[in-house]
Amino acid sequence: MIIAFASLKGGAGKSTLSIHLAHAIALAGKRVLLVDADPQGSVSSWAAARDTPSPFPVIGLSRNTIHRDLPELMVNYDHCVIDTPPRVSALARSAILAADLVLIPVQPSSYDVWAAGETVELVKEAQSFKAEIKAAFVINRRIGNSAIGKEIDSALADYALPVLKTAIAQRVIFSESSAGYSVMELTPSSTAATEVKNLSKEVLKLMEVKKW
Ligand SMILES: Nc1ncnc2c1ncn2[C@@H]1O[C@H](COP(=O)(O)OP(=O)(O)O)[C@@H](O)[C@H]1O
Ligand SMILES: [Mg+2]
Structure with a gap:
C-alpha cells in the first residue's frame, strides 16, 4: 500500500507524520519505504x-513521475509512505x-479547516484519473479537549471525507523528533x-475496507 501525506498548508505535520507512520509500520514488522517527495527535504534531513x-530506508524522489516510478521501487516493500510538498x-x-491512500493532516484551527479545501480539490482531481484513491483527514496537534478540538470533526464533515479516529496531540516530543529520531525511539512508552x-494500526486496517 502507498500512503501519501498531503496538505497545501506548510506546517500541517506532513513530514512529522510521514516519518512516524513509516516507523510504526516498520515496528509492526512490515517492510516500509519512506519517500521524500518534497524538494525542501525535511525527511531526508531527518534521516541525515x-x-x-x-x-527504514528513506529515498529522495522529487520528480514528476513518482506515480510511474514507484511501482518498480516498491517490489521489495510491503508499504510506502510519501511526504509531499506544500504547493500545487x-x-x-x-x-x-501514486497513492492508494491520501492522508490530509489538519490542525484544529479554523484556518486549517478552510485551507483543507484546496488540498481536497487536488485529491479529487487525482481521483478523476484514478477513482480508487482513498482519502481521509488526520487531526494533528490536537490540544487537550478544547472546544475547537471537538468542533473540528463537524467542520471537516463538509468536505465529505472521513476523519481518522486516531488524532495526534500537540506534544513537545514531536518537535524534538525533528532532530533525527522518532518519538518511539526517544520515549518508547509515551502516549x-x-x-x-x-x-x-488504523491506517493498515483501512486498506481492508472495500466500500469507502
Ligand atoms: N503533533 C505535534 N506536536 C508538536 N509539534 C509538532 C507536531 N506535529 C508537527 N510538529 C512540529 O510542527 C512543525 C511543522 O511540522 P512538519 O511535519 O514539518 O509540517 P509540514 O511537513 O506539513 O510542513 C515542525 O517543527 C514539527 O516538529
Ligand atoms: Mg514538510
Whole structure:
C-alpha cells in the first residue's frame, strides 16, 4: 500500500507524520519505504541528522513521475509512505496519483479547516484519473479537549471525507523528533508513541475496507 501525506498548508505535520507512520509500520514488522517527495527535504534531513541508520530506508524522489516510478521501487516493500510538498505542482499531483491512500493532516484551527479545501480539490482531481484513491483527514496537534478540538470533526464533515479516529496531540516530543529520531525511539512508552502506533494500526486496517 502507498500512503501519501498531503496538505497545501506548510506546517500541517506532513513530514512529522510521514516519518512516524513509516516507523510504526516498520515496528509492526512490515517492510516500509519512506519517500521524500518534497524538494525542501525535511525527511531526508531527518534521516541525515541521525548517528545510527534509519530504522527504514528513506529515498529522495522529487520528480514528476513518482506515480510511474514507484511501482518498480516498491517490489521489495510491503508499504510506502510519501511526504509531499506544500504547493500545487506537478510533483504534488504525481505523489497523490501514486497513492492508494491520501492522508490530509489538519490542525484544529479554523484556518486549517478552510485551507483543507484546496488540498481536497487536488485529491479529487487525482481521483478523476484514478477513482480508487482513498482519502481521509488526520487531526494533528490536537490540544487537550478544547472546544475547537471537538468542533473540528463537524467542520471537516463538509468536505465529505472521513476523519481518522486516531488524532495526534500537540506534544513537545514531536518537535524534538525533528532532530533525527522518532518519538518511539526517544520515549518508547509515551502516549505520543502509543498514538502513532494506533495511527498505523488504523491506517493498515483501512486498506481492508472495500466500500469507502
Ligand atoms: N503533533 C505535534 N506536536 C508538536 N509539534 C509538532 C507536531 N506535529 C508537527 N510538529 C512540529 O510542527 C512543525 C511543522 O511540522 P512538519 O511535519 O514539518 O509540517 P509540514 O511537513 O506539513 O510542513 C515542525 O517543527 C514539527 O516538529
Ligand atoms: Mg514538510
